[in-house]
Amino acid sequence: MxxxxxxxxxxxxxxxxxxxxxxxxxxxxxxxxxxxxxxxxxxxxxxxxxxxxxxxxxxxxxxEVERRASALGAPHPAELMNIGFGILGDQEDLDNNKNYHTRIYTDGSRIDGRVGAALSVWQGDAETKAVKLALANYCTVYQAELLALREATGVALKSKEISFFWIKAHAGLDGNERADQLAKEAAVASKKRPNYDLCxxxxxxxxxxxxxxxxxxxxxxxxxxxxxxxxxxxxxxxxxx
Known part of the structure; x- marks a missing residue:
């Protein structure tokens, strides 16, 4: 034509x-x-x-360009686990779900063209571990969110019982606000080599x-x-x- x-x-x-x-x-x-x-x-x-x-x-x-994961390595549909998630919108919801020994909050951030991710690990009312992750400047905030979740998965697998929750942003919940702060610091202040740089x-x-x-x-x-x-x-x- x-x-x-x-x-x-x-x-x-x-x-x-x-x-x-x-x-x-x-x-x-x-x-x-x-x-x-x-x-x-x-x-x-x-x-x-x-x-x-x-x-x-x-x-x-x-x-290197980020590639789509091959379906050949995925489990058979009959073997897939049906993993649901809850929603935490305020402090009351969080208090009703405090019966977990370890809680992990994750977040990703993109500020002024710089990208970072973080996770905050809590036991009881105290933070026990904070991890900051830097990404290349051309990465997206969605990649940052997934990187934080991948790192949190490694910590969560050590526990016998795992539940997922989506937490409303800027609702004043300590752990969530802490993860947001760490992600912004990772994006703005980090000078180390990126933890993730696939384009x-x-x-x-x-x-x-x-x-x-x-x-x-x-x-x-x-x-x-x-x-x-x-x-x-x-x-x-x-x-x-």
Missing amino acids: SRRKFEVLQRGIAQKQCGAYRTVSLNAAMLLTGMLPLDLRVVRWPHCMRPRRCENLLQLAGR PVSHIKRILRKDSLDVWNRGYTRLRRYTFPPHEANASDSRKL
Whole structure:
């Protein structure tokens, strides 16, 4: 399919999505909808589906890309455990679930482009262990949350009885607030080598989108340069200034 056919197809879709008249140009309709030209997506976006190819991008500088876990290593569906979780929304809920010898609070944080995770281990009313984990700056807060949960799993497996709870954020619960504080400190103050640095696919998508926008802008600029008469091009440039 030629580039022209791509443009005709995408123009109609973009115009309908933003509710524009049929006379609205392709570029204007795509800008209004936030779309990228299909020819650029076809060339660049397959990288997102092939992690090994992503690692060759110059912007990644050889960083390893996070891969999806293979289903072959997962348990058979009939052998999966049905693990539920409770919800703690206030101090009363927490007091009603204090009959555990060890309690572990986890959190992840992203502040000013820096990412950290932490877990706070409690026995009774006292904290017995605090762990701060640093992640690479391009990691997401979701990766931080999962890293903290993975570390907490190692501690929890030493106990015979395990229960999971989701705790409402900023509800004034000591353990939860402590984990939030530790995660922020890990993100902002940590100077050690990251505990986790696999590049998420979302970061690759941001790189590819920025690269595609640059290519699109250069092509549009060249088109304006060659299609506008000299006096109109100069007038357009003066208006920008």
